[in-house]
Amino acid sequence: MFFRGPIRSMNYARFLTAVSAARRPSPIRILTELQQRSPPSLISLAGGAPNPNTFPFQSATIKVKGGEALVLDEPLMKRALQYSGSYGIPELLSWMKDLQKSLHNPPTAGFSPERGQMEMCVTTGSQEGLCKIFEMLVSSGDNVLLDAPTYSGTLAALQPLGCNLINVPSDHHGMIPADLRKILGQWDPAEAQKPGSSIPRVLYTIPNGGNPTGASMTHERKQEVYELARKYDFLIIEDDPYYFLQFQKPWAPTFLSMDVDGRVLRTDSFSKILSSGLRIGFVTGPKPLVERVVLHIQASTMHTSTFTQLMVSQLLHNWGPGGFLKHIDGVIDFYRSQRNSMLSSADKWLKDVAEWHPPMAGMFLWIKLKGIKDTQQLIMERALEKEVLLVPGGVFNINSSDPCPYVRAAFSLSTPQQIDEAFRRLADLIKEAM
Numbered sequence: 001m002f003f004r005g006p007i008r009s010m011n012y013a014r015f016l017t018a019v020s021a022a023r024r025p026s027p028i029r030i031l032t033e034l035q036q037r038s039p040p041s042l043i044s045l046a047g048g049a050p051n052p053n054t055f056p057f058q059s060a061t062i063k064v065k066g067g068e069a070l071v072l073d074e075p076l077m078k079r080a081l082q083y084s085g086s087y088g089i090p091e092l093l094s095w096m097k098d099l100q101k102s103l104h105n106p107p108t109a110g111f112s113p114e115r116g117q118m119e120m121c122v123t124t125g126s127q128e129g130l131c132k133i134f135e136m137l138v139s140s141g142d143n144v145l146l147d148a149p150t151y152s153g154t155l156a157a158l159q160p161l162g163c164n165l166i167n168v169p170s171d172h173h174g175m176i177p178a179d180l181r182k183i184l185g186q187w188d189p190a191e192a193q194k195p196g197s198s199i200p201r202v203l204y205t206i207p208n209g210g211n212p213t214g215a216s217m218t219h220e221r222k223q224e225v226y227e228l229a230r231k232y233d234f235l236i237i238e239d240d241p242y243y244f245l246q247f248q249k250p251w252a253p254t255f256l257s258m259d260v261d262g263r264v265l266r267t268d269s270f271s272k273i274l275s276s277g278l279r280i281g282f283v284t285g286p287k288p289l290v291e292r293v294v295l296h297i298q299a300s301t302m303h304t305s306t307f308t309q310l311m312v313s314q315l316l317h318n319w320g321p322g323g324f325l326k327h328i329d330g331v332i333d334f335y336r337s338q339r340n341s342m343l344s345s346a347d348k349w350l351k352d353v354a355e356w357h358p359p360m361a362g363m364f365l366w367i368k369l370k371g372i373k374d375t376q377q378l379i380m381e382r383a384l385e386k387e388v389l390l391v392p393g394g395v396f397n398i399n400s401s402d403p404c405p406y407v408r409a410a411f412s413l414s415t416p417q418q419i420d421e422a423f424r425r426l427a428d429l430i431k432e433a434m
């Protein structure tokens with residue numbers, strides 16, 4: 001990967017909010033981490049953990065489709081029911097670190113810890129990671145860059161922080177670097193490191209199969225955005241829960257894969273490929289920042305459910321990386337076929353009344369209704385009468401009351417027949433409203 005200019009030495013302290021900078025490690029949690037790494041001969045009177053012999057659950061056998069059952073025998077079940085370290089259980093973390101390195105080959109993997117060595121932690125869904133990253137980096141009054149319309153969960157986490165969200169224009173290939181350059185042009189990059197500078201310190205984007213737009217960013221655009229991040233010294237938050245739902249191979253190179261400075265925080269999710277209810281995600285990024293996220297975890301959830309982590313870790317170890325990727329291929333085949341069904345039904349019913357771009361990843365089709373200024377009323381009041389429901393696009397805008405002619409249609413849950421009937425009803429609705 002070629003980037004102009006010398007590799008930067010990042011000053012991570014510059015990015016932290018006062019709240020995050022004030023976090024201190026919990027002494028009890030440090031002991032738990034220590035204990036986790038000690039031999040079984042250690043006699044610990046230190047922890048305040050309860051005795052798992054008093055718990056009612058004894059063992060579990062979980063059937064896996066077409067594979068070996070997961071067996072949590074009594075000793076493992078005791079572990080599953082007990083507190084564990086805040087980074088995540090070691091065997092899951094190391095499996096994920098290996099996967100991350102093999103998928104993204106991050107330059108930061110070879111850095112020293114202070115320079116921003118690649119680190120990871122397990123989170124209770126990627127939403128937890130995002131929310132904690134925002135709290136770590138965004139203070140009231142800060143300028144934050146993102147490409148709206150965007151995931152409503154991101155807006156819900158960011159907006160209460162009182163920041164100023166700057167919308168970078170985007171199209172079906174994601175954020176447009178020329179527009180980002182124009183926006184940043186109002187600042188002098190030499191000011192970036194100065195205390196009190198209003199240059200944004202954070203850019204957030206969903207690079208694959210965006211929610212709600214279905215947009216996927218090209219490699220070239222990512223490189224241009226990364227160049228700008230280097231010039232203006234901001235961090236990139238790569239929220240990529242649809243990475244494993246890319247319909248075409250090879251998968252697009254990620255921001256993490258081009259991170260020569262240590263300025264990318266990446267959130268991954270198992271919600272779309274293993275289970276959404278188990279709540280498991282990962283933060284990957286420079287160690288000094290991931291450490292801060294973990295301090296926040298220590299003070300809130302303490303850790304993601306040990307049971308969940310052991311269950312997932314056993315599955316991944318049984319599968320190996322090859323088995324994992326084979327499973328993903330099956331998931332992708334399903335979503336690709338669902339996407340194709342939705343596209344052919346859209347062609348059949350909506351051609352004259354709407355516009356869209358075929359998504360290359362994810363589970364959403366973003367549809368612009370012709371001749372309709374705002375879809376809010378149409379969906380909330382009239383669509384239910386016709387027994388069809390979609391999400392009005394406005395909820396994904398920075399200002400949700402701005403008129404928006406788009407709707408989001410998910411192709412994850414409905415059958416091709418249901419999708420076809422839904423679009424027939426939607427076409428009727430639009431024609432009546434035009």
Ligand SMILES: Cc1ncc(COP(=O)(O)O)c(C=O)c1O
Nearest residue numbers: 125126127151206211269271281
């Ligand atoms: C863009 C985006 N980020 C994050 C999330 C949160 O996912 P998780 O279930 O991993 O918390 C979602 C969920 O839909 C999403 O669409």
